[in-house]
Amino acid sequence: MFKHPLFTKLAALTAITVLLLFGLGLIEDVVRDRLRYRSITAQSVAESLAGPQTLMGPMIHSACVESWDEEVGKGDERRMVERRREFILTAMPEQLKLTTGAAMEERARGLHKVNTYNLKANVTAQWGSLASLLPQSSMKNSRMHCGAPIVMMAVGDARGIRTAQFTMGSQALALKPGTFHPTYSRGLHAVLPESVRGKADGLTATLDLELVGTERLAIVPLGGNTEVLMTSSWPHPSFAGRFLPSEREVKKTGFSAQWRLSSLATTAQADIANGKRICLGADEGSDYAHSGATPGDCADSFSVAFIDPVNPYSLSDRATKYGVLFIALTFVAVGLFELMKKLRVHPVQYLLVGSALCSFFLLLVSLSEHLPFGIWYAVAASACVLLLAYYASHMLGGLTRGVPLGAGIALLYGLLYVLLQLEQTALVVGAIALFLVLAAVMVLTRKVNWYGLSQGGTPPRPTMPPVQRPAAPRAEAA
Numbered sequence: 501m502f503k504h505p506l507f508t509k510l511a512a513l514t515a516i517t518v519l520l521l522f523g524l525g526l527i528e529d530v531v532r533d534r535l536r537y538r539s540i541t542a543q544s545v546a547e548s549l550a551g552p553q554t555l556m557g558p559m560i561h562s563a564c565v566e567s568w569d570e571e572v573g574k575g576d577e578r579r580m581v582e583r584r585r586e587f588i589l590t591a592m593p594e595q596l597k598l599t600t601g602a603a604m605e606e607r608a609r610g611l612h613k614v615n616t617y618n619l620k621a622n623v624t625a626q627w628g629s630l631a632s633l634l635p636q637s638s639m640k641n642s643r644m645h646c647g648a649p650i651v652m653m654a655v656g657d658a659r660g661i662r663t664a665q666f667t668m669g670s671q672a673l674a675l676k677p678g679t680f681h682p683t684y685s686r687g688l689h690a691v692l693p694e695s696v697r698g699k700a701d702g703l704t705a706t707l708d709l710e711l712v713g714t715e716r717l718a719i720v721p722l723g724g725n726t727e728v729l730m731t732s733s734w735p736h737p738s739f740a741g742r743f744l745p746s747e748r749e750v751k752k753t754g755f756s757a758q759w760r761l762s763s764l765a766t767t768a769q770a771d772i773a774n775g776k777r778i779c780l781g782a783d784e785g786s787d788y789a790h791s792g793a794t795p796g797d798c799a800d801s802f803s804v805a806f807i808d809p810v811n812p813y814s815l816s817d818r819a820t821k822y823g824v825l826f827i828a829l830t831f832v833a834v835g836l837f838e839l840m841k842k843l844r845v846h847p848v849q850y851l852l853v854g855s856a857l858c859s860f861f862l863l864l865v866s867l868s869e870h871l872p873f874g875i876w877y878a879v880a881a882s883a884c885v886l887l888l889a890y891y892a893s894h895m896l897g898g899l900t901r902g903v904p905l906g907a908g909i910a911l912l913y914g915l916l917y918v919l920l921q922l923e924q925t926a927l928v929v930g931a932i933a934l935f936l937v938l939a940a941v942m943v944l945t946r947k948v949n950w951y952g953l954s955q956g957g958t959p960p961r962p963t964m965p966p967v968q969r970p971a972a973p974r975a976e977a978a
Contacts, residue, residue, distance in 0.1 A: 512847035517827065520854040524823040527861050531817045534865060538813055541612035546714045549607065549616060550660030553713030554778050554801070555598065556684055556720040557653040558625045558705055560591040560692065563680070564635045568642035583639075588682070589646070591632045592769045593625035594702070596723025602732040604806060605712075615806045616714050617732070618662075623653070623707040625723065633697045647680075649692040653707055654684035656718070656778075662710040666690050668703060683775040718778060718803035721761040721768045728759040734806045741802030742766070759802060771799035812868035815920050820861045822916055827854050829937060830888075833908055836944060837896050849895050853888060860884040860913075874917075881913035 546552070566585040573579055600621040607614050635644045651673070655661065658677065666673040666688075673690035680689060696703060718741065719728055733754040739745060743766070745757035763769055779798035808814075830853060838845050860880050867876035889906025893899045919930050 509847065513831065513850060516847055516851045516854060517831075519851070520827055520858055521824065523855070523858045524820065524827075524861070527823070527858065527865075528817070528820050530862070531813060531820055531865050534813045534869075535817065538612045538614075541609040542614045542714065544609055545607045545614045545616065546657075550657040550711075550713050552656055552716035552718070553619070553660055553711055554654070554656040554718040554720065555621065555623075555709075555711075556655075556772065556778065557687070557722060558593065558623065558651050558707060559722060559772070560627065560630070560633065560649050560651050560696075561681060562589045562633055562646050562649045562697070563587075564589055564644065564646040566635070566638060566642050566644050568639045585638065589633050589635060590773050591627055591630050592722055592724070592772075594628045594724040595624075595626040596721070596726045597624045598622070598719065598726075598728045598730075600717075600728070600730045602717065602730070602734070602806070604732065604734050614714060615734070615808060616712060617717070617734075617806060619709075619711045619713065619717065621707075621709045621711065623709065624704070625707075626704045627702040629702060630696055630699045646697075648694060649696055650680055650689050651692055651705060652679040652681060652684075652687055652689040653709070654679055654681065654687035655711060656686065657713065658686040658688075660712040661688065662712060663708075664688055664710070665708045666705065667707075668692075668705045673705075683777065684772075715807070716803055716805045718801050719759075720772065720778060720799060720801045721759070721766050722772060724763045724769075726759070726761045729756070730758075730804065731756045732804075732806070736807055738805040738807045739802070740805060742800045743802040757804070766800045768800040812865070812873045815873055816861070816865035816868060818920055819864060819916060822919070823858065823861055825934075826857050826860075826912060826916075829912060830854070830857060830909060832941060833905055834892075834896075836941070837901055837905065839948065840944070841896070841901065843896060845895060852891065853895075856884055856888055856891070857909075877913075877917055881910070881917075885910045885913065 564587055566587070568583055569580045570583050571578060572581050598621060600619055602617040602619045605616045605618055607616050630649075633649055635646055637644060651666070651668075653664075653666075664675055666675050673692075675688050675690050677688060679685055679687045721728075721743070731754065735750065735752050735754055737750065737755045737757070739748070739757065743759060743761060746760050748757040749755060776797060776799040778801050831850060834845055834850065834853065837843060863880040863883070864877060867880060870876070885906050888909055889902050891902075892905040893902025896902055896905065915930075915933055922929060
């Protein structure tokens with residue numbers, strides 16, 4: 501049985517398929533290398549411009565030292581030793597309102613492009629009583645010394661600060677770099693007069709900040725009530741973190757999102773007071789915790805990533821994953837022609853057809869680096885369709901057979917392009933299309949006698965019984 505030509509050909513096609521899968525794997529490696537180079541480019545831009553940003557604050561803090569004398573030793577060795585306790589007093593705003601607008605700016609290194617943004621933020625913070633800035637002694641007869649109250653605004657990467665103006669009431673505050681905070685050291689601060697310490701009626705501060713960053717922005721809901729309104733011209737935001745927007749609108753021209761949070765729903769104030777980091781998986785040396793940190797180690801925050809869901813490398817990576825399906829469907833189509841039209845197609849011809857299909861994916865990733873993805877997708881698909889239609893016309897014995905095969909492959913390329921553009925419904929569209937293809941194959945082969953094929957030759961056709969012709973009349977003897 502295994503020496504039958506049908507099984508020999510199936511074995512050859514299996515070997516060819518394995519060889520083509522190996523080629524597809526090499527092409528996928530090329531795509532992954534391009535994706536890795538793009539990540540390196542993003543890191544390079546972040547190192548030269550500014551990395552992912554975070555906004556935390558404003559808040560008021562004051563560094564204090566409590567000292568007291570303690571007697572140690574006995575007898576002649578008895579002496580007085582000064583003990584010290586260092587701590588930080590903080591005052592979180594009761595009302596915090598941020599209005600931000602992000603204008604996108606594209607930066608590039610060679611062929612690779614990275615999304616950066618220019619953020620203009622207006623931040624208004626209102627404090628109630630500032631009694632939390634009054635130090636409390638923990639030891640009897642201790643001496644207390646506190647530094648001046650400092651209002652600070654922390655950012656993820658201080659290199660991104662372009663302009664900043666801090667006002668309290670009608671008075672502009674002199675801003676200085678750094679925050680003098682042991683955990684959130686990057687940002688800006690202003691020194692407040694000592695008279696604000698313990699102030700009962702509170703105060704209000706406004707910050708106008710221009711900040712640039714790369715790909716992602718995070719915000720810590722530090723107020724007792726926090727309201728954030730964010731707008732941008734980028735149409736593909738990715739919302740993440742501990743809280744999603746309470747209202748959002750995403751259009752082709754951009755998006756707007758609004759968060760409204762209460763301190764009853766978030767532990768951000770306690771997290772910052774305890775020095776927890778903001779977990780966004782940024783580079784070492786920033787004020788972010790690494791991605792390996794557990795949720796309990798991280799302060800509450802939410803973020804927006806300005807992603808590009810249809811960048812050429814991610815699209816090429818997704819397209820390559822359909823390569824096996826392309827090869828399988830094309831081989832099925834050629835096999836149907838071979839079966840229905842009683843043709844003989846050599847395994848080498850199958851190999852050449854599969855190689856042409858694989859070359860499409862390599863053309864796609866290489867050409868899309870230079871021009872828009874849609875244009876070069878059409879160029880690569882058209883070239884492969886014309887080549888396969890021309891070759892199939894000779895392989896299958898005529899234009900009437902080669903052109904339909906080319907048209908079917910063109911339909912596959914069109915379907916793939918649609919799937920690549922879809923973000924939410926790609927799976928359901930692909931599943932329906934695959935079901936329709938399977939249904940078409942089953943309908944076309946519904947009358948095929950597969951046992952007859954495996955036994956060699958076509959199934960025997962039913963024969964009619966021989967027609968009994970009347971005998972010729974005998975000549976009568978004269």
